[in-house]
Amino acid sequence: MEIGLSHYLVLSTILFAIGLIGVMRRKNLLLLFFATEILLNSVNVAFAAISHYHGDLTGQMFAFFVIAIAASEVAVGLGLLIVWYKRTGKIDLDMMTTMRG
Amino acid sequence: MFEAIAFYLFAILTISMFSIAVLTSQALYALTALAAGMIFISAFFFILGADFLGAVQIIVYTGAVLALYAFGMMFFDTTRDVVEKRTSPMLVFGMGGMAALLIVLIFAAPIVSDNITALYPVQEGVGNAQAVGMVLFTKYLVPFEVAAVMLLVAMIGGIILAGKKMDTSLTLLDEDKSPLSVETNEKAAS
Amino acid sequence: METYLYIALFAPLVGSLFAGLFGARPKTIIAGLVPTGLLFASLVSSTILLTHVLAGNTVHVELMTWMETGDLYIPFGFVVDQVSVTMMMVVTIVSTVVHVYSIGYMDHDKGFNRFFSYLSAFVFSMMVLVMSDNFAGLFIGWEGVGLCSWLLIGFWYHKESATWAANEAFIMNRIADLGMLIGIFLIYWNTGSLQYDQVFAAVAGLEISTVVWIGIFLFIGAMGKSAQFPLHTWLADAMEGPTPVSALIHAATMVTAGVYLVVRANPIYDIIPEVGTVIASLGAFVAMFAASMALVNRDMKRIIAYSTLSQLGYMFVAAGLGAYWVALFHLMAHAFFKALLFLGAGNVMHAMSDELDPFKMGGLSKKMKGTFIMMTVASVALAGIYPLAGFFSKDMILEVAFVEHHYILYTVLLLTAGLTAFYSFRLIALIFHGEERYKLFGFDPHEAYKYMLWFMAPLAVLAVIAGMMFKGTYYDMVTQLLPAGEYHVHSAFTYWVMTIGTQIFVGLAIVYAYRKYENAKIDKKVESGFFYQLLFNQYYIPQFYEEFFVKPYRDLSMIFWKHIDLKVVDATVDMIGNTFYKTGKETHVMQNGNLSTMLRWMVAGLVFLLVSAIVFAKANDIFAYMVTIVPGLGA
Numbered sequence: 064m065e066i067g068l069s070h071y072l073v074l075s076t077i078l079f080a081i082g083l084i085g086v087m088r089r090k091n092l093l094l095l096f097f098a099t100e101i102l103l104n105s106v107n108v109a110f111a112a113i114s115h116y117h118g119d120l121t122g123q124m125f126a127f128f129v130i131a132i133a134a135s136e137v138a139v140g141l142g143l144l145i146v147w148y149k150r151t152g153k154i155d156l157d158m159m160t161t162m163r164g
Numbered sequence: 165m166f167e168a169i170a171f172y173l174f175a176i177l178t179i180s181m182f183s184i185a186v187l188t189s190q191a192l193y194a195l196t197a198l199a200a201g202m203i204f205i206s207a208f209f210f211i212l213g214a215d216f217l218g219a220v221q222i223i224v225y226t227g228a229v230l231a232l233y234a235f236g237m238m239f240f241d242t243t244r245d246v247v248e249k250r251t252s253p254m255l256v257f258g259m260g261g262m263a264a265l266l267i268v269l270i271f272a273a274p275i276v277s278d279n280i281t282a283l284y285p286v287q288e289g290v291g292n293a294q295a296v297g298m299v300l301f302t303k304y305l306v307p308f309e310v311a312a313v314m315l316l317v318a319m320i321g322g323i324i325l326a327g328k329k330m331d332t333s334l335t336l337l338d339e340d341k342s343p344l345s346v347e348t349n350e351k352a353a354s
Numbered sequence: 355m356e357t358y359l360y361i362a363l364f365a366p367l368v369g370s371l372f373a374g375l376f377g378a379r380p381k382t383i384i385a386g387l388v389p390t391g392l393l394f395a396s397l398v399s400s401t402i403l404l405t406h407v408l409a410g411n412t413v414h415v416e417l418m419t420w421m422e423t424g425d426l427y428i429p430f431g432f433v434v435d436q437v438s439v440t441m442m443m444v445v446t447i448v449s450t451v452v453h454v455y456s457i458g459y460m461d462h463d464k465g466f467n468r469f470f471s472y473l474s475a476f477v478f479s480m481m482v483l484v485m486s487d488n489f490a491g492l493f494i495g496w497e498g499v500g501l502c503s504w505l506l507i508g509f510w511y512h513k514e515s516a517t518w519a520a521n522e523a524f525i526m527n528r529i530a531d532l533g534m535l536i537g538i539f540l541i542y543w544n545t546g547s548l549q550y551d552q553v554f555a556a557v558a559g560l561e562i563s564t565v566v567w568i569g570i571f572l573f574i575g576a577m578g579k580s581a582q583f584p585l586h587t588w589l590a591d592a593m594e595g596p597t598p599v600s601a602l603i604h605a606a607t608m609v610t611a612g613v614y615l616v617v618r619a620n621p622i623y624d625i626i627p628e629v630g631t632v633i634a635s636l637g638a639f640v641a642m643f644a645a646s647m648a649l650v651n652r653d654m655k656r657i658i659a660y661s662t663l664s665q666l667g668y669m670f671v672a673a674g675l676g677a678y679w680v681a682l683f684h685l686m687a688h689a690f691f692k693a694l695l696f697l698g699a700g701n702v703m704h705a706m707s708d709e710l711d712p713f714k715m716g717g718l719s720k721k722m723k724g725t726f727i728m729m730t731v732a733s734v735a736l737a738g739i740y741p742l743a744g745f746f747s748k749d750m751i752l753e754v755a756f757v758e759h760h761y762i763l764y765t766v767l768l769l770t771a772g773l774t775a776f777y778s779f780r781l782i783a784l785i786f787h788g789e790e791r792y793k794l795f796g797f798d799p800h801e802a803y804k805y806m807l808w809f810m811a812p813l814a815v816l817a818v819i820a821g822m823m824f825k826g827t828y829y830d831m832v833t834q835l836l837p838a839g840e841y842h843v844h845s846a847f848t849y850w851v852m853t854i855g856t857q858i859f860v861g862l863a864i865v866y867a868y869r870k871y872e873n874a875k876i877d878k879k880v881e882s883g884f885f886y887q888l889l890f891n892q893y894y895i896p897q898f899y900e901e902f903f904v905k906p907y908r909d910l911s912m913i914f915w916k917h918i919d920l921k922v923v924d925a926t927v928d929m930i931g932n933t934f935y936k937t938g939k940e941t942h943v944m945q946n947g948n949l950s951t952m953l954r955w956m957v958a959g960l961v962f963l964l965v966s967a968i969v970f971a972k973a974n975d976i977f978a979y980m981v982t983i984v985p986g987l988g989a
Contacts, residue, residue, distance in 0.1 A: 066171045071208070073268055074175050078182055080264030085186035087256040087954050093236060094191060097198050100229065101182050104205050107221070115212040120299045123214050127300070130224050131311040135318030137229050141236045142325030148240055160947035259957050266964035 071112030078105030092144055092154040096137070103133045170211055178204040191237060199230045216293040355406055355413045359434055362399035362442060363481050365392040366449075370474035376467040385467035386460075389474040390453040396477070397446040400439070407439045408831055414487060421490075428548055433487035436835040440682060440828070441484035441614055444689045447812070448606040449477045454809040455697050456598040458802060459704065465509060469596065472509070476502035480607050484614060488548040489538045492615070496534070496579065499608045500527045506603060507595040519591035526588040530578015534615075537571030540564065554621035562626065569622055569629040572615060580612025580666045583640050587896050589663055593655040597700030600655060605662045605696050606689035613666065616673040617682050620836060623673070630674040634755075637670030638766045643893070645773035649780070650889045653710045654699050657781055661736065662692055664770060668751050671763060677754040678836045683828060684747035691735035691743060691817035697810050698729035702785055705799035706792065712781055714797075717790035721799045724807040726786045728814045733782050735817040737775035737860050746821025749856060750841065756852065757841045771856060772863040779867035788872045 082105060085098025107126045114122025148154055181201035185194045202225040209218030300308055369389030376385040403413065417430040434442070453473065460466050479502055483495025508520030542548055544564055545556035557565060576582070581589035592604050603609070616623060616633065623630050644663035651657045665688045672681035705722060706715060719726040735742035738749055748771065755764040792799060801807075829838075843849040881887075891897065944955060 066168050070171065071212075074178075074208075076264045076267045077179060079267065080260045081179065081182045081186055083263055083957055083960075084256055084260035087259065087950070087957055088186065088253070090950060091191070093233070093240065094194055096233070097185055097194055100198065100225070101185065101201070104202065104225075107217075108205060108208055111209050111212050111214045111217055114214065120295060123217050123296060124299060124304050126214075126217055127220065127296075128307060128311055130220060131315060134224055134229060135314050137232050138315075138318040138322035139325070141232055142322035144236065145239060145326040154240060156950045157948060159949050255954070259954070259961055262961050263957065263964060266961065266968065269968060270964065 068112055068116040071116075072109055075105045075109035075112070078108065081105075090156045092147075092156055095156065096140055096144075099136070100133065103129055167211060170207070174204050174207045174211075177201075178208075195230065195233055195237060198233075199226055202226045202230065213292060215291075216296045355403065355411075355434075356415050358399040358402050358406075359413050359415060359432060359485075362396045362403060362446070363432065363478070363485060365396040365399070366474045366477035366481060368392055370471050370478060373467050373471035373474060377471055379467060381464070381466040383457075386453075386457045386470050389470045390450070390457065393446065393450050393453050393474065393477060396481075397450045400442040400446045403434050404439050404443055407434060407436055408827070410834075412436075425546060426542075428488060428490045430491065431487035431549070432485040432491075433550070434485065436832045437614075437618060437682065438484045440686060440832065442481065444610075444686050445477065445480050445484065445607050447816070448689055448693045449473070449480075449602055451809050451813055452598045452602040452693065452697070455601075455700070455806050456596075458806040459598055459700055460596065461803075463596075469506075469509060472502055472505045473599070473602070476506065476603060476608070480611075483611055487550055489541060489550070489553070490548050492618075493534070493538060496575070496611065497531065499603070499611065500524065500531070500579075503527075503592070503603050503608055506599040507592045509595055509599065513594065516594040519588070519594040523588040523592050526585050527578045530575050530585055533571045533573075533578070534575020537568050537575060540568045540571060544568070550618070557622050558625065565622060565625050566629055569619075569626045572619055572622070573629070573633055576612030576615045577636075578612075579615075580609050580670070581663055582612070582636060582666065582670065583643060584895075586640065586644070586663055587892075587899060590656050590659045590892070593653070593659050597655065597696060597703055600659070601693045601696030601700065604659065605692040609662060609666060610669070610685045610689065613669040613673060613681055613685050616670070617678045617685075617836065620673075620676075620678045624676065624837065627676070630676060631760075632674070634671045634674030634760065634763060637667040637672075637674055638755075638763045638770075639667070640664070641667030641671070641770045642766050642773070643667075645770045645777065646889055647892050648777040649773060650886055652713060652890075654702065654712050654781065654785070655696075655710060657712075657777060658692070658695055658699055661695075661774065661777065662688075664774060665692065665736075665748075667770075668748060668767065671767065672751045672754055675754050675758050675760065675763075676837065677751070677758075677839060677841060679829065679832045679838070680747070680750050680754055680841070682832060682836070683825070684751060686828075687735070687743035687747040687817075687820050690813050690820055691732040694728055694810060694813040694817055695732040695736065697806075697813070698725050698732060701725040701802040701806070702729075702799075704802055706797050709792075709795070709797065712784035713791070714795050715785045715792050716788040717786070718792070718799055719786035720790075722786075722801045724801060724810075728807070728810055729786070730782055731814050732817055733778040736778050737864060738771060738856070739860065740857060741818075741822050743817050743820040743822075746825050749853065752856065753843060753852070754841045757843060768856065768859070772859050775860040775863035776867045779864045780871045783868050783871040787868070 079102060082098050082100075082102035085101060086095065089095040089098055107129055110122040110126040110129070112122075114120060114126075144154060147159075151158060178201050181197045181204060184197035185201060188194050188197065203222060206218040206221040206226075209215070209221055366389070369392035372388050372392075373385040376382045379385075406413065413434040415432050417432065419427070420430050421428040453470070456469065456473065460469050463469065476499060479495050479498025481495070483492055483499060486492045486495060504520050504524040507523055508517045510516045511520075538548065541553055541557075544560050545553050547553055547556070557568075578585050589604060589609065593600055595604070623633075641664045644660045644667065648657045648660035648664065651660065665684070669681045669684050669688070672678070672684060701722065702715070702718065702725060703710065705718070705725075709715070731742070735744040738744040752764060752767050752771070755761075755767055843852060881890075888894070944951070
């Protein structure tokens with residue numbers, strides 16, 4: 064049985080959906096970050112697969128940049144999280160209601 | 165055949181690991197599952213012949229990012245679990261599933277995938293790391309440098325954000341002077 | 355000569371603007387004197403131009419280009435030729451007199467300055483109307499006088515009836531102006547120009563049906579301005595305005611603009627004699643119709659207004675039968691004696707504290723000798739007694755009708771001449787003769803200022819001599835432009851019988867009027883009669899209009915207001931506003947500040963976008979497919 068591009072894309076989609084569920088479900092900010100990592104990874108899989116099946120390196124390049132962005136996001140995000148935790152002592156998402164419209 | 169077995173094996177493993185990471189209520193389990201999932205993801209990269217990307221995945225994600233998360237978890241009191249109010253799980257899963265279904269539809273229907281042409285084709289007889297290096301340092305040099313600067317900025321930003329008032333120990337402060345106390349927070353807020 | 359032309363044209367405008375500067379201030383005598391002086395300058399310039407024209411020249415200037423787009427070229431062009439100089443003289447003479455008179459008449463009015471501003475603006479518009487060398491300029495003047503007429507009828511705007519009358523006049527004129535505008539469009543459409551000379555040169559080459567339509571539509575415009583049936587009701591109501599206004603606008607100048615238009619467009623009407631016959635018939639009808647209403651009316655100014663209407667009918671008879679110079683001549687003569695009559699009536703009104711019912715006057719000749727003489731002169735001229743102006747102009751129209759073999763028109767006009775004499779002297783008898791009934795009502799009449807009478811005198815003189823002295827000169831001058839035509843009855847015997855017969859008929863009517871009304875006896879039996887009531891109620895035409903046009907229109911407006919405006923237009927606008935308001939009210943729950951909720955909305959948005967992507971992609975496919983199969987169907 065030959066594994067084609069669509070297999071990878073479906074896998075990527077499933078992983079992305081899992082990430083989305085996590086984003087919607089999590090109330091703990093740290094675990095919310097985990098979910099976003101899953102989202103980014105699922106996209107990376109799709110990039111690599113497309114790159115492979117089209118014989119084009121551009122997909123991989125994008126995957127690199129996604130990883131770089133993920134790393135930056137973690138650095139800054141964790142920093143902000145720590146500041147928030149210092150101020151409130153909680154990292155509960157439901158506590159963050161300062162943006163009430 | 166071997167490829168198919170490897171794909172399905174790692175697919176099942178990744179999906180289950182990530183599901184655990186999303187669904188568990190234990191932060192430690194989630195972190196461990198996430199780390200495992202990341203490594204399994206890198207397996208796909210190896211299968212797809214993107215050796216360099218697989219290596220980077222392991223080093224950056226599993227090595228650096230997850231280590232950061234682990235330190236973060238140590239900083240927070242994760243044993244005191246956040247009580248997660250479960251509001252309408254049907255909606256959450258429904259929308260997630262719906263989005264997945266739609267994306268699959270889009271990829272399955274010949275809307276996008278037909279129109280892709282190779283911009284930078286893989287060169288024959290060249291290793292993946294070498295090929296990546298050639299493209300990255302010619303066509304994508306500027307984005308690469310920008311990404312490097314961005315990482316630097318993120319690093320400094322993270323240090324500054326996390327490192328504020330590091331010299332004062334929160335646990336040794338008096339209760340009323342602590343930045344954790346309610347009054348100080350209100351003052352800070354106002 | 356161009357300088358004089360510009361002075362004649364723009365002096366009234368300067369006067370109007372000058373008086374307008376003082377518009378909001380209390381009475382300033384200078385606001386009356388300066389426009390009057392400038393108008394006098396205009397009169398002098400017009401006179402100089404008249405001598406120039408009499409010497410056989412014309413003046414034609416182009417002030418500047420007004421419109422130039424594609425083939426359309428309309429300049430601000432002005433022409434002083436034999437016809438327009440006649441009108442200019444009439445306008446400037448009457449308006450100068452009226453201006454001086456108004457200084458006295460409006461002496462105690464709060465709106466003194468405003469009045470002079472409007473009055474001079476009117477003169478300027480009228481000058482534009484008569485001097486323009488194209489239909490577009492004429493239309494500007496036409497609308498300008500309409501506007502000034504509206505302003506002046508509604509001058510006492512605090513009176514409900516005055517504003518109503520002003521609006522009525524304005525709206526009636528709008529209806530007619532639409533016709534005129536269509537006529538002008540037709541002219542431009544078919545001849546490609548609006549310049550008189552070019553249009554008249556081109557009009558002969560057009561299809562006869564086109565010319566008929568042009569003639570009809572232009573005449574509809576003339577009907578509105580000259581208050582011909584069925585658009586006549588506004589003129590009587592326009593008497594709500596100050597009396598000098600009635601004298602200047604609603605007797606001497608503006609209402610004759612319709613006649614001027616027909617006279618000016620004579621090459622068009624020459625081609626279509628059938629339309630001319632219709633015009634003449636309508637004119638004769640209006641002459642009779644209006645005179646009959648004047649017989650019984652009890653409002654001094656309305657009687658004179660109906661008389662004006664009747665005389666306009668005479669003018670249209672002449673113009674319709676192709677005797678343009680006769681129409682213009684009667685226009686001129688009529689302007690003099692009718693303005694005089696109105697100004698006299700103004701004096702009487704002033705004396706009687708704005709009382710208009712002549713049955714409450716009587717015997718005023720002792721107190722107001724000057725006014726009495728002048729009004730009598732004017733009435734005699736109006737009745738057409740030899741040797742006053744009316745004899746030469748009005749009897750000439752009768753002769754025209756006779757010579758052109760329109761015997762029915764002749765008979766109608768002859769009868770109307772009798773009626774004219776009767777109602778004119780009924781008025782004179784009621785006002786100036788008989789017992790002094792005003793004492794019963796506690797009035798204390800007094801003669802007007804001396805200078806007012808002195809300035810009315812030129813009009814009286816003109817009313818006497820205009821026919822005798824000017825007819826020959828006028829004929830020689832005007833027939834250079836208008837079709838000449840001596841209307842002489844073929845046999846001398848018939849002529850003398852007609853002339854003397856008419857004179858005797860008119861004389862008898864005068865005597866009868868005196869007999870009947872010297873003592874102001876009111877015959878109850880006659881008054882309750884059907885005809886008296888019919889005439890007194892103006893043939894029930896105002897009621898008819900009220901019932902069949904105004905009321906249905908009002909009802910329709912109510913329906914539209916209640917059902918269309920409120921329920922459709924307003925509701926739509928409200929709905930749009932409410933939609934946004936309610937959307938905001940409902941969706942602000944989204945902005946509860948909870949990040950988790952926001953993330954969910956984000957995912958919902960993502961789902962929505964994905965759905966749209968698929969739907970649009972699919973729709974695109976279907977559309978492309980349709981494009982490929984649809985051409986197969988058509989072929």
